[in-house]
Amino acid sequence: MNEKPKPENQGGAPKAPGDSELSARLEKLGQRLDQVRGPSGSAQPEHRTRADxxxxxxxxxxxxxxxxxxxxxGLIGWGADKxxxxxxxxxxxxxxxxFLAGIYNVxxxxxxxxxxEA
Amino acid sequence: MADPIHQFELKTIATVGHIGNMPLVLTQSSVYMIGAVIAITLFVLLGTSGRRLVPTRLQSMVELSYEFVAGTVRSSAGTEGMKFFPLVFSLFMFILILNLVGMVPYSFTVTSHIIITFALAAIVILTVIIYGFMAHGTHFLGLFVPSGVPAWLLPLMVAIEVISFVSRPISLSVRLFANMLAGHIALKIFAGFVPALLAAGAWGLLAPLPLALTIALTALEMLVAVLQAYVFATLTSIYLNDALHPGH
Incomplete structure (x- = not known):
């Protein structure tokens, strides 16, 4: 159940590809993830706000x-009066x-x- | 005609105990909330138990909801805001599930009660205040002092900023509650027109009109249910961003 490195197993034939090769592959994967995430990370919320x-x-x-x-x-004023x-x-x-705060909010x-920051 | 408010009545299922004179009661609202928590827990646990590289349908849904909320938090509060991700994700899923369950006919909409939405908003604002003071000390009060304001205007602006801050949990809770309440009342009223017209003899010919409107409103309410959960999550991240970076 808790076999975490499943992706490696699915990689197939070369069971022990050597540490340097593995880290190189990991780095490449990380770079590609960043590439994918970079635009979608910023573009996707942009879409959502437009829908919003x-x-x-x-x-x-x-x-x-x-x-x-x-x-x-009103609540603050009423409480202060009390x-x-x-x-x-x-x-x-x-x-x-x-009222001013409401207009300011809007x-x-x-x-x-x-x-x-907004 | 059917009473449109009737659906929001709380029904006691069991009395658990007493606090002073107040009975501690399990209502259908609490049952729905407990059910939502169990459903969300099962959804996430089952979805992540496989951890396949090529996700199953369930895992894909969990990953989508994770990515969606994570994107919301990152875009509003930055990567630093990800430390609040569990809070925002829980709030989003809780509100989303309860809103959607409320769309099932004959079910109860928990989020149409302002005390529920206000409690959720209070959690958010208390997190902002407590974390803000813990991380920044009195520097957190700089949140109320806008920059670039002439000195003679400053007292007024600080008062307005404070009221604006106090109004945040109110607007956060009122928005969700009012949307759900108004939507469900409108739905019920238009649905109620259908049997009323049918019972009125020749007027029954007009009955398809409110029926069509009811169908359209159902679609709209589905949109509102998801949208309000998203808006709540976004505003939560925006407010949490204030706690992370109080200086303007």
Whole structure:
């Protein structure tokens, strides 16, 4: 069950091809893997993001990004009011900040703000 | 007409015990989740047990899902992000399987409950926060200070960045939950039109219309089920990237 070097066995006739030859073959295989992975590693996600940018998916994503801003702001403000007894002010100011954060989220998600890491 | 919300009701299967006054209950939701974990474990274990050079169908499926998630993590969080690969892969498979199982008629969609999706999002964000502070200490707080902003604007920007960070688990969970909930309700309503029209005498001639729409919506929901699992995995990797590189 746990015979790991199965690929070698399937290689066929030369059972012990010598260490140097084996390492050379391994290196070649690694290079070819890198070659294959290089373009597909970067190109494949590119494809997926384009699929992700289909209208509906984008609309769902952006609306969730925006709505979550005021919700988060409202929760923070409400919590601050509860803790600090500043009844309406925390909710009011943090709700406004939440709207700003929501718009900021949408701008960042839609690539309007070019962030280095995004 | 059939109640479109009825499908989301939790049904108690067994009461396991009590915590204070709260009964600890095994619902059909928990059963589906346990089943999903078992199914994923079997899928991956059976798929990788052969380790053929030319993969069997099952092994090929496992390899495809591995490569897909690994590509997602690498493209969003870099090779360094691969240390979080087990987390992202587990989340992706868990959500994918539960979404797809929910598409089977008469089954229950676990991911249509916000407490489930919020718990998953909380796992992600707590990982980001804990790992961020462990790896970078207070330097992690630099995440909230955007670069290239004039000093007088900085307090406002920091407040907005903090709220934006708090909103991440909310948007992550609301997106998945709302998609699944809305999709299944729409499906149920349009499917409910078919018997309602058929029962209304001559109106029955119109019954094929909602039926066709139901079929189309089913296809759309399949797409949404896979897409949302993928979006969750992508955003998880993007957020984890913030934990790896907090400086802007």
């Amino acid at each position: 940018n289909s209208g509906l998916a984008k609309a769902f994503r952006l609306s969730a990004e925006f709505v979550s801003g005021p919700i988060a702001g 803790l600090l007894n500043t009844k309406p002010w925390g909710l009011m100011s943090f709700l406004m900040l939440g 701008m960042r998600t839609s690539g309007f703000l070019k962030k280095p």
